Amino acid sequence: MKVFNLFFKIVRAKAGILFLYIAIFLAICFPMVHSNKAKTDFEESSISVCVIDEDRTETSKSLKDAIAARNKLVEMPHDKQKIMDAMFYEMVDYTVVIKNGYEEMLKDMGDGDSAALFDAYKMRDSFQSAMMEQYLSNYIRLVKVFTKDGMSLKDACASAGEELGKEVEVEVVTPPGSEVLDANYTDNFALFFRLLPYLLIAIMVNVLSAILVTLNKKDQKMRIECSSVRMSSYMSQIFFGSGVLTILIWGLFMVSGMIVYGGMYTGLHCWLAVFNSLIFALIAALMAILISTFNPSGTVVNMIAQILGLGMSFICGAFVSQSYLGEGVLAFARIFPVYWFEKANDMLAGIQKGTLADVRTCFIAECGYIVLFIVLIGVASARRGGKKG
């Protein structure tokens, strides 16, 4: 097993790249996965609002109280510079100035524009601004509705505040067509698996290809051919080493996945996604072996890793879900194995419509690539052997 040992001595020299990729992956994935939890649990958001009451009436106070009931109220003097500074440092999201004469204008405005009642300091196009403006518009509309119904202005303001302050009941439902969604296979794992192709391709090409190129360098190989080691034994030990390395790299990612998610894989769909990733790890390894048969230099290996990894990941839906990609792009993406990996992954996560039979079809397509790459490796190796003779 001398060649096998040599293989892993060279792996040791390349381990830095492997762990660098895993560290970067964990650093990116961990916050993404954990911030993603908001998607499944609805939570009302509140903003920091500064209310400058220039009217100082019972009616304006009602509005201020209503705003305070749902948001964090920040007290500030009406100093434009200070307000702008506070907004710049995100201490305040929105500042509303209730104009002097607000109460009188509200009584007399009829169907007039509520915008005339207020001035505002806001961040243009921010969702906080949109949310607050919507709130003020709804409040004034309700007050007008209630006063038209005969309520006093005081009661109308109180009722409007009460109405808008009610907690909204929200239920998160499964999108139609997501029949295969598994309760245990959450979006968090889906995101983790979705990013895997880029990493597996980049690592396999950068590590496995680089090792094989080293072992197949003309002078070193010639030197080994001069020794008493049989070439069949040499090749089988390299093949065995490549297999073990592939499983190790895949295993490291599966462990990383558990670290990111904070738990064990559970449920059929989750384990099918794990199986899907194993098939893809084999595809990436075979891709790396195929590249190594052309004996590229270290720089070229890295370039190929980035082009293949990034290119296929962008086109096939690793960085952006396939549901956001155009038909033309997806039609083109079908020729790449990453497409089938992502499709199966999306179906297992319930992001795309599909059944387990459809998932199986994706697995078969991926296995097709395994056969294709084995044939290509055989042809490339035979051609190289032929050139030597």
Added chain:
Amino acid sequence: MGETVVKIANLVKNYKELRALDHLSLTIEKGEIFGLLGPNGSGKTTTISCLLSLLAYNEGTIELFGQPMTPTSYDLKARIGVILQNVAVFDELNVYENIDCFCGLYIKDKARRRQYVDEAIEFVGLNDFTGFKPKKLSGGLLRRLNIACGIAHKPELIILDEPTVAVDPQSRNKILEGIEELNKNGATVIYTTHYMEEVEQICTRIAIMDHGKKIAEGTSGELKRLIKNTETVTIEMKEVNNALLNTMKGLPNVYDVKWEAGRLKIYLAGGEHNLLNIMDALKTSGTGFGQVYSELPTLNDVFLEITGKELRDKD
């Protein structure tokens, strides 16, 4: 007659239209340091590649230790140590690991291998560099590592293909001394080079190659006796007249006289007291002169006389 280690008979190797080896025959006996000398492109490396079954050849036979050498002659390969022209080590492994790795291709027993690796390190003088990666080594040290990787398993036949190319004089001497020591320890050595001084220094027998053919074979002395020249006397002088040239040409054993770049070169073929005769002739002519020195023929002179070109003219 000793035991024959290498027997090459009528070897022909063609690269498409080019005939790289042209009916080459060599016999190397046990205990020899056999030099393959020739300019670049003369077929030395092709001979070694065929000998090691790294290249298929078109005609002829190759026998090692009395057995035909084929790509699957693993028992024979186990008895050979190879130091190829290009340094073939792994950049990812340090000096110790590299030697251990190549030694491990032959020696399975760990304890024995450890001992052999330590001895090889000691032998090439890399004791202070065992933890160094090859990229941290100088050219000379790298060549020594390459040699250590080839000899660590204590082979009976050691093949060195131009091991001193681009090596500093100190490392070159160390390498040449090492080869002689390996030979003293019982190894038969095949040494290819285009440096005639190295061949003269260490080889017990030499084959001179050109255009894939063996043009001469023998010991250094035997090869030199193949040619007319036995001595060349050089006299440094500012000018020379026809009278002096004719006088020199008329001296016993002188077969040629050349005047070039302030040096009068007198070529002699055998005989005795040649230098004394020349000095007498110089005194008689009254011509002023500087240094006078006599040189014995070199292998370059042999190559020059046989092929009409310098041994290193392609360097």
